[in-house]
Amino acid sequence: MNNVLELKNIIKNYPDGQQVNEVLKDISFHVQSGEFAAIVGPSGAGKSTLLTIMGALLSPSSGQVLLNNEDISHLSKKQQTSIRLNNIGFIFQNSDLIPYLKISEQLQFIQKISSKPAIDAKEILVKLGLEQRLSSYPRVLSGGEKQRVAIARALVNQPELILADEPTASLDSKRGREVVQIIQQTVHEENKAAVMVTHDERVLDLVDSVWQIEDGKLKKVR
Numbered sequence: 001m002n003n004v005l006e007l008k009n010i011i012k013n014y015p016d017g018q019q020v021n022e023v024l025k026d027i028s029f030h031v032q033s034g035e036f037a038a039i040v041g042p043s044g045a046g047k048s049t050l051l052t053i054m055g056a057l058l059s060p061s062s063g064q065v066l067l068n069n070e071d072i073s074h075l076s077k078k079q080q081t082s083i084r085l086n087n088i089g090f091i092f093q094n095s096d097l098i099p100y101l102k103i104s105e106q107l108q109f110i111q112k113i114s115s116k117p118a119i120d121a122k123e124i125l126v127k128l129g130l131e132q133r134l135s136s137y138p139r140v141l142s143g144g145e146k147q148r149v150a151i152a153r154a155l156v157n158q159p160e161l162i163l164a165d166e167p168t169a170s171l172d173s174k175r176g177r178e179v180v181q182i183i184q185q186t187v188h189e190e191n192k193a194a195v196m197v198t199h200d201e202r203v204l205d206l207v208d209s210v211w212q213i214e215d216g217k218l219k220k221v222r
């Protein structure tokens with residue numbers, strides 16, 4: 001099967017005073033459709049940097065980021081924005097919902113700016129168990145509910161790739177597990193590719209492959 005996302009020899013340097021901090025050291029990675037991959041590693045290892053490069057939010061210092069075999073790492077900012085809107089769904093550590101929009105409205109604004117055909121946003125919210133919350137504002141939702149809205153929002157543009165940065169970090173272990181189970185189900189039922197960065201080893205039984213990052217180097221461990 002074809003890789004939805006492939007990284008080849010990614011290096012990322014950040015300037016650090018007179019020196020450079022080499023955060024990612026020659027990283028290669030791949031994930032296919034229908035595959036849920038996890039990247040684990042300690043704080044500061046470079047997980048978020050790697051995920052933002054995967055999502056065309058940040059350009060690597062060198063190396064290639066192939067989305068459906070097309071190198072997206074050296075596209076213009078405008079082209080990268082279009083790819084993020086149409087091909088990638090992001091789930092962050094804190095759901096980052098818009099405080100003044102009702103749950104039913106949180107997804108519409110993505111649909112407005114994305115060029116994908118509109119799908120029934122309410123249907124996704126109901127499927128994720130949020131039907132009682134459609135006319136609520138984010139502040140009254142529990143952490144787990146907010147993260148489910150964030151998953152729904154990541155799915156509304158029907159992306160082939162889902163990227164999640166520590167989606168369980170603000171949740172207790174039961175709610176965290178539920179969130180990861182929802183991502184797992186979506187990946188398998190809808191044949192999407194997903195990459196989840198986490199330091200929570202207890203959810204790793206739910207993923208199909210595991211990669212470990214340490215000192216800026218990535219290796220496949222399962």
Ligand SMILES: Nc1ncnc2c1ncn2[C@@H]1O[C@H](COP(=O)(O)OP(=O)(O)O)[C@@H](O)[C@H]1O
Nearest residue numbers: 014015023041042043044045046047048049050
């Ligand atoms: N924008 C930035 N500028 C400079 N250094 C950064 C920046 N973002 C992250 N770093 C550094 O890169 C390293 C990896 O950070 P990060 O990718 O956030 O790791 P993780 O998500 O695994 O905790 C850290 O040493 C961090 O200080």
Ligand SMILES: [Mg+2]
Nearest residue numbers: 047048049165
């Ligand atoms: Mg991080």
